[in-house]
């Protein structure tokens with residue numbers, strides 16, 4: 001468990017890790033950037049802490065597919081993770097206007113979640129200057145306007 005101060009909304013047990021998905025604050029400090037990003041997105045984007053069975057943890061945003069309602073409202077079942085991908089909060093720089101764009105990088109290297117990326121469409125283009133991916137090189141699971 002992550003401690004009583006930060007109870008997750010949904011807890012999933014995987015063969016190789018534990019996944020805690022959070023609905024809202026408070027979140028563990030390591031999830032702060034992920035939670036700030038997810039707060040500006042739809043409900044299908046949720047801050048999530050992945051704790052590996054071999055040790056270590058990773059801060060992510062769990063992303064439900066666009067045609068799915070999001071996390072379950074009751075006791076989660078592993079099937080609820082069908083199509084769910086994980087992304088990492090970060091910042092992209094537009095190569096046209098140099099805007100620093102908050103973005104959600106797709107995480108492709110994990111079991112279960114990596115293959116699910118195929119069900120997700122990457123969003124391309126700079127929200128500041130409108131340049132497409134080809135010139136801006138801005139592309140991610142989600143792209144937000146610069147603050």
Ligand SMILES: [Zn+2]
Nearest residue numbers: 094097126129
């Ligand atoms: Zn731009």
